Amino acid sequence: xxxxxxxxxxxxxxxxxxxxxxxxxxxxxxxxxxxxxxxxxxxxxxxxxxxxxxxxxxxxxxxxxxxxxxxxxxxxxxxxxxxxxxxxxxxxxxxxxxxxxxxxxxxxxxxxxxxxxxxxxxxxxxxxxxxxxxxxxxxxxxxxxxxxxxxxxxxxxxxxxxxxxxxxxxxxxxxxxxxxxxx
Amino acid sequence: xxxxxxxxxxxxxxxxxxxxxxxxxxxxxxxxxxxxxxxxxxxxxxxxxxxxxxxxxxxxxxxxxxxxxxxxxxxxxxxxxxxxxx
Numbered sequence: 001x002x003x004x005x006x007x008x009x010x011x012x013x014x015x016x017x018x019x020x021x022x023x024x025x026x027x028x029x030x031x032x033x034x035x036x037x038x039x040x041x042x043x044x045x046x047x048x049x050x051x052x053x054x055x056x057x058x059x060x061x062x063x064x065x066x067x068x069x070x071x072x073x074x075x076x077x078x079x080x081x082x083x084x085x086x087x088x089x090x091x092x093x094x095x096x097x098x099x100x101x102x103x104x105x106x107x108x109x110x111x112x113x114x115x116x117x118x119x120x121x122x123x124x125x126x127x128x129x130x131x132x133x134x135x136x137x138x139x140x141x142x143x144x145x146x147x148x149x150x151x152x153x154x155x156x157x158x159x160x161x162x163x164x165x166x167x168x169x170x171x172x173x174x175x176x177x178x179x180x181x182x183x
Numbered sequence: 184x185x186x187x188x189x190x191x192x193x194x195x196x197x198x199x200x201x202x203x204x205x206x207x208x209x210x211x212x213x214x215x216x217x218x219x220x221x222x223x224x225x226x227x228x229x230x231x232x233x234x235x236x237x238x239x240x241x242x243x244x245x246x247x248x249x250x251x252x253x254x255x256x257x258x259x260x261x262x263x264x265x266x267x268x269x
Contacts, residue, residue, distance in 0.1 A: 048269055061268065064192060064261060067245035092268060104269055124269055132242070133268025134193035146194045149265035 011037040013080060014087035014109075017072045019063055021095040024105050033087050033109050040086055042113035044120035046106040052099035057140045059147075061094045061103070064132040068092075075126045079108070082122070083115040090123060092133065122160050129157040187256060189222070191232070192263035195239060198232035207256075215241045216250030218260060238264055 014033060018024075026047060034040050050059050072090050079088055089107040097103055106123045110116040127133075135147040186205040196202050208221045219241075223233040233239060241248045242261040254260055 062192060063268075064190075064242070064245070064263070067242060067261070070245060128269035129266065130247075131268050132192070132263065132266050134264060135267045136193070146264065147267045149267055153269075 011039070011086075013085060014089075015073070015076050015080065016087075016089040016091075017069055017076060018091045019065075019068055019072070019094060021093060023093070024091045024102065026105065029089050029091065029105060029107055033089050033107050037086065039111060040109045041111045042109070042116035044108045044110075044113070044116035046104075046120050046124045047102050048104040048124070050097045050099050050101045050103055053137075055140045056099055057138045057142075058096050058098045059103070060096045060136045060138065061092075062134050062136075063092075063094050068132045071131050072127065075123065075130065078126075079119045079123050083108075083110060083119040085110050085115060085119055088119065088123065090127070092127070092131070094133070125153070125156045125160060128153045187218075187254060188259045190259065190261045192261065194264055195232050195262050198228060200228050213253055214250065215243065215248050215252045215254060215260070218254050219250070219262075232262070240265060 016029075016033070026045060030043060030045065034043060050056075072092070076088050076090060079085060086109045087107075088109070089105065091105040093101075093103050104124070104127065106120050106127070108116045108120040108123065110119070129149070137145045137147060139145070186207050188203060189206055190203040191199050191201065206222070208218060212218050212221045219233050219236060219239070222229045224230070239262050241250075241252070242263075243252050243254060244259055245261070248260075
């Protein structure tokens with residue numbers, strides 16, 4: 001028993017980041033995150049789904065290949081540093097998605113629930129405001145519209161007190177930027 | 184050799200009319216803000232893309248960058264709207 005515990009405890013934390021068009025499987029990703037270890041006491045998940053807002057036919061997501069993966073990897077590292085996590089998984093889809101289809105998956109595994117739940121919320125809040133993705137809505141009448149960034153998302157991200165200019169998409173006004181780290 | 188690679192995303196790309204281009208700004212263009220001013224003066228499309236600079240974000244070599252961030256030949260500079268993922 002003691003030997004088995006020691007072996008499991010030595011499994012290093014797992015961080016998985018994936019961006020692509022393929023759908024994801026919540027059960028399979030959860031199993032992969034916890035495979036081969038018995039030190040996980042809490043596994044938190046968030047699945048973002050394409051919601052059928054007024055006459056929406058589809059969403060089309062684009063990203064910045066390279067930068068997007070790196071930006072998510074960096075914030076995943078931040079989550080791992082802030083909470084005692086045993087691993088986290090972020091899968092974000094791009095391309096055309098219809099109402100009902102999953103867009104994004106965040107999984108966090110920790111010995112206890114608080115770290116798993118808090119870090120999961122942190123990751124999705126950050127993703128919404130700091131990872132380079134852009135959504136375009138196509139209406140059933142064929143009209144196209146870029147989704148605008150929401151102040152509420154900025155507020156949600158700000159509660160985690162993110163530090164570091166390199167995490168932050170500053171605007172290009174030089175002189176009239178507000179002081180401090182917030183936007 | 185002195186060229187910079189500029190990449191555009193979302194509606195910034197649509198307004199400029201291209202996803203990427205190579206440009207060779209003069210040596211006075213030293214930072215992101217200067218590059219925005221220089222690009223805006225190129226033609227109406229670029230001017231339209233940067234008409235409201237508050238709505239445009241930038242990255243230099245794939246890291247978010249503010250207006251004071253330096254730019255150099257060989258850099259990859261990206262311009263895009265505020266992000267809307269998740």
